[in-house]
Amino acid sequence: MQWVGYAELASAVSNAGGLGIITALTQPTPADLSKEIARCRKMTSKPFGVNLTLLPSINPPDYGAYADAIISSGIKIVETAGYSPGVVIKKFKDAGCYVIHKCTTIRHALSAVKLGADCMSIDGFECAGHVGETDITNLILLSRARQELGRLGIPFIASGGFADGQGLAAALALGAEGINMGTRFMCTVEAPIHANIKKAIVEASEDDTELVLRRWRNTSRLFKNKITVEVVKIEKESQTGKFEEVQPLMSGQRGRQVFQNGDKDFGVWTAGQVIGLIHDVPTCAELVERIENEALETLQSKLGFANGNSSSDSAQNAASTSKIEGGKIEGGIEDAKQDQLQANENHPQAQLWGVGEAKKRGSKL
Numbered sequence: 001m002q003w004v005g006y007a008e009l010a011s012a013v014s015n016a017g018g019l020g021i022i023t024a025l026t027q028p029t030p031a032d033l034s035k036e037i038a039r040c041r042k043m044t045s046k047p048f049g050v051n052l053t054l055l056p057s058i059n060p061p062d063y064g065a066y067a068d069a070i071i072s073s074g075i076k077i078v079e080t081a082g083y084s085p086g087v088v089i090k091k092f093k094d095a096g097c098y099v100i101h102k103c104t105t106i107r108h109a110l111s112a113v114k115l116g117a118d119c120m121s122i123d124g125f126e127c128a129g130h131v132g133e134t135d136i137t138n139l140i141l142l143s144r145a146r147q148e149l150g151r152l153g154i155p156f157i158a159s160g161g162f163a164d165g166q167g168l169a170a171a172l173a174l175g176a177e178g179i180n181m182g183t184r185f186m187c188t189v190e191a192p193i194h195a196n197i198k199k200a201i202v203e204a205s206e207d208d209t210e211l212v213l214r215r216w217r218n219t220s221r222l223f224k225n226k227i228t229v230e231v232v233k234i235e236k237e238s239q240t241g242k243f244e245e246v247q248p249l250m251s252g253q254r255g256r257q258v259f260q261n262g263d264k265d266f267g268v269w270t271a272g273q274v275i276g277l278i279h280d281v282p283t284c285a286e287l288v289e290r291i292e293n294e295a296l297e298t299l300q301s302k303l304g305f306a307n308g309n310s311s312s313d314s315a316q317n318a319a320s321t322s323k324i325e326g327g328k329i330e331g332g333i334e335d336a337k338q339d340q341l342q343a344n345e346n347h348p349q350a351q352l353w354g355v356g357e358a359k360k361r362g363s364k365l
């Protein structure tokens with residue numbers, strides 16, 4: 001996370017049992033990044049990773065040099081994100097790193113697999129930052145990832161919109177191996193940002209984000225404030241459509257200062273819709289433990305799992321799902337579907353739900 005992913009937060013997340021991530025480009029030079037990695041090693045003995053984000057920029061940073069700093073510092077887990085990651089993915093793979101590529105579409109995920117990435121971080125439209133241009137939320141995107149990446153044996157984690165154990169349980173149910181959280185970790189004791197910004201997140205609702213730069217196909221989800229409202233106004237009303245009209249308002253440096261001076265309206269800063277689910281500022285350890293407990297409770301009470309063993313119903317459901325996705329629909333499942341159709345057909349609401357229509361057309365549920 002730009003201007004947030006320093007050693008303080010990465011080490012706290014790793015010490016809590018997660019995988020902390022340092023943001024490479026938050027460091028002004030590759031040499032500073034090497035120092036930050038060394039600093040993080042002093043704060044945790046647990047594994048942590050580094051994110052390298054490749055974004056369109058008038059003066060792009062020397063991505064190759066940042067990648068070299070990551071490799072020569074002995075980092076073994078890298079998260080890549082952004083445009084044309086092929087060159088850096090190759091560099092990391094040649095150096096024996098495990099590469100998690102973060103993306104917002106299945107098309108990009110499949111390309112990253114071809115480029116050699118080991119794991120995907122699937123970022124739904126709810127997410128903070130670069131949401132992409134397809135606007136697919138995680139309920140669909142994660143299941144599509146399960147369908148497409150599952151066939152290839154590529155694991156994925158769910159990113160965007162996660163703050164609690166109910167979310168983690170949902171992500172696991174949809175096929176993810178775990179969750180990635182950005183905004184939620186911003187609002188922890190150890191996040192090295194001003195307390196006023198954490199307070200602003202706690203007080204915000206899920207309506208308080210804004211999408212900017214859609215006109216230039218570089219859509220970003222930001223915390224809604226005076227500046228984003230102005231950016232969106234210019235974006236809508238500009239006769240010229242020139243990016244230069246909003247450029248000064250979008251200054252990354254002013255965004256950085258927001259996190260230091262605590263004035264939420266001083267510049268633009270990134271946050272996801274998940275702000276609506278964040279109501280406190282725990283330590284990373286408290287947060288991770290709470291999420292684990294909530295997820296376990298949810299899996300046990302709602303999905304019928306206990307101590308890692310599934311009840312027979314849940315196991316059957318899981319088996320049915322995978323058979324459907326594998327294209328082999330077996331008799332038992334078909335029978336169950338027919339039973340369900342018949343039950344629904346006689347339900348007074350069936351027509352409203354479209355079930356009656358589906359039955360008439362002979363479609364499958």
Ligand SMILES: Cc1cc2nc3c(=O)[nH]c(=O)nc-3n(C[C@H](O)[C@H](O)[C@H](O)COP(=O)(O)O)c2cc1C
Nearest residue numbers: 001002053081127128129160161181182183270272
């Ligand atoms: C303040 C902030 C800065 C971020 N900067 C980056 C970044 O530099 N590179 C990147 O790949 N993702 C960045 N992200 C996105 C997160 O890594 C993550 O994908 C996203 O926050 C997930 O959505 P969530 O906020 O709903 O958890 C940032 C997120 C936040 C909140």
